[in-house]
Amino acid sequence: MEHNDILILPDIHGRHFWKTAVSNPENYGKIIFLGDYLDPYPWEEITLHEAFENFQSIVAFKEEHPDQVILLLGNHDLHYVDKVYCDLAMSTRYDYDHAARNANFFHAHLPLFQLAFQTQNGDRSFLFTHAGVTQLWYYQHESEIGSLTADHLNSLLLNNIRILADIGYYRGGYADGGSMVWADIDEMLNSAPIAGFYQIFGHTQQDTDDPIITSTMACLDCRRPFVLHDGNLSPLQSSS
Numbered sequence: 001m002e003h004n005d006i007l008i009l010p011d012i013h014g015r016h017f018w019k020t021a022v023s024n025p026e027n028y029g030k031i032i033f034l035g036d037y038l039d040p041y042p043w044e045e046i047t048l049h050e051a052f053e054n055f056q057s058i059v060a061f062k063e064e065h066p067d068q069v070i071l072l073l074g075n076h077d078l079h080y081v082d083k084v085y086c087d088l089a090m091s092t093r094y095d096y097d098h099a100a101r102n103a104n105f106f107h108a109h110l111p112l113f114q115l116a117f118q119t120q121n122g123d124r125s126f127l128f129t130h131a132g133v134t135q136l137w138y139y140q141h142e143s144e145i146g147s148l149t150a151d152h153l154n155s156l157l158l159n160n161i162r163i164l165a166d167i168g169y170y171r172g173g174y175a176d177g178g179s180m181v182w183a184d185i186d187e188m189l190n191s192a193p194i195a196g197f198y199q200i201f202g203h204t205q206q207d208t209d210d211p212i213i214t215s216t217m218a219c220l221d222c223r224r225p226f227v228l229h230d231g232n233l234s235p236l237q238s239s240s
Contacts, residue, residue, distance in 0.1 A: 035074025122231020
């Protein structure tokens with residue numbers, strides 16, 4: 001019988017914590033990476049070369065398990081994917097020296113990536129994105145997105161990537177609200193929840209190993225893997 005547990009791997013930024021977590025992929029129905037694979041933090045002493053090699057390993061893992069592994073795109077990925085987006089919303093720690101290499105690698109493997117994933121687990125419906133979808137941003141762009149589904153959000157990558165460059169005030173931008181790859185956790189906490197989904201995302205790094213989990217959303221950017229089992233979210237205890 002197919003295992004329905006979902007393994008969730010928040011922002012990578014060159015980190016290796018995902019490798020131990022996926023050592024037994026047969027334990028999970030889906031394995032979801034929440035994006036941001038490159039642009040390591042200098043104080044973590046991960047080199048740009050190490051981060052790129054780590055990213056290559058993640059893509060190879062996806063190619064080995066194409067239907068099981070979901071690779072979401074974050075703001076630190078999109079600035080290599082699309083030049084127009086980059087001009088509008090370049091993130092910090094952009095790797096100028098290797099930007100062409102990073103862009104070429106993304107473009108060669110772009111069909112392996114997506115912006116959103118939705119699924120049922122237990123008795124709840126879940127929406128996975130890099131930073132979360134606020135009501136403000138969605139309603140501002142509802143005519144461009146259509147009904148709020150993962151398929152419609154994923155179509156933005158090819159049809160309307162500009163609206164992904166919305167950066168809200170919490171992140172130093174000028175848009176009324178941040179996009180699904182830019183919304184800060186404070187924007188999510190101060191926004192009325194999106195009906196019909198429990199949202200899971202990363203993007204806003206936590207200072208400790210503790211995630212921010214509420215009754216309507218979970219921000220998991222704390223450098224450790226999580227498991228969704230029968231609608232309940234918990235850290236993967238066996239991972240180092």
